Every structure is written in C-alpha cells, then in structure tokens.
Amino acid sequence: PLYANINRGANPRTPEGFAAAARRAVADGFRAVKLAPFEPLVWEDAADASQRAAYAEGLDRIAAVRAAVGRDIDIMVDAHWRFSPGGAARLVQDVAPLALFWLECPVSEANRAEIRRLRSMANDRGMRLAGAESLAGLAAYRPVVEAGCYDVLMPDVKHAGGIEEIRRIAALA
DSSP, X not given: OOOEEOTTTXXXXXXXXXXXXXXXXXXXXXXXXXXXXXXXXXXXXXXXXHHXXXXXXXXXXXXXXXXXXXXXXXXXXXXXXXXXXXXXXXXXXXXXGGOOSEEEOOSOTXXXXXXXXXHHHHHHTTOEEEEOTTOOSHHHHHHHHHTTOOSEEOOOHHHHTSHXXXXXXXXXX
16 A cells, blocks of 8 residues: 655644644545654764654654544654664654554664564554665565564665565565
C-alpha cells in the first residue's frame, strides 16, 4: 500500500502543521502517513536543554498527527538515525501509546545487535521496525537480513544499486 510522506508538506513545522499535512493526505485518499518529526535533534547531545526540547516537540508532532487522523490511519515515523541505542529504546517506549505502524531508522545500520534488541522492543509494543534505506548492494543487506534486524526493509533505488539489485535484496529477504 502507498503512504504519503508528509514531512516536507508540514508547514509550519509545528505539531499543528504536521497534523494539517496529515489531514490533507487522508483527504487525498491515503490510509497511511509518514513523518520525520525530530529535526534538529541529535540524541548524543540530549543532555542539552535544546535537544531535550527537540525530542519533546518531535513526540508532540507525532501525537498531533495521531489525533488528527485517528486510529484507522497508519503512522510511520522516520528517525533518520538520530538516536543512540539507549535513546532509541526510550523512543520506542515513548511512542508505543501512539500505535505506530513502524519506526524507521532509529540507529545506525552498523549497530545490528542493538537494532535486533530495538526490533524486539518495538514488536512487543505492536510496532514494526523499518530501515536499511541507505545500504548499497546485496552484500550490505545480507548481514542485516540474516541478523533479523528489521520487519520492513526499505532499499532505496538510488543507493541499493538499481531495480535489479532491489529484486535480489527482496528475494534474499
């Protein structure tokens, strides 16, 4: 199924702006929306008050989207690798009440053991873990697939090596 990426359409970049973008997508017929609510957060700096505020605003954006679209519309959140493993674990806990369809790219793909742990945490809370959009080629995907890191693989044609390479990745998955 298709989803609407509302991230760039959210203007202003407030919880209300994200909610309005989600409502527009649903009005256009989409049954799922994706947003990247955590700019300019860098979790490693979470001791800084501005970073804690950015995290809280990201959660508020997700909550506003959920309130705007109700429980019948799927919501996916792209974290853009902004979190440490501990920060991502906190994120999984904090977004669980918002019933995400998936949480995408919370930590670096190099951190497979932590990704597996996060996947288990997410699955225990009824959400999928998605990722691996920036990997290049079947060889890069093999250890991620074999380790059972993700529920949803997201190879990007511009990184993965083209359509045929994506077909090979899909066959492996």
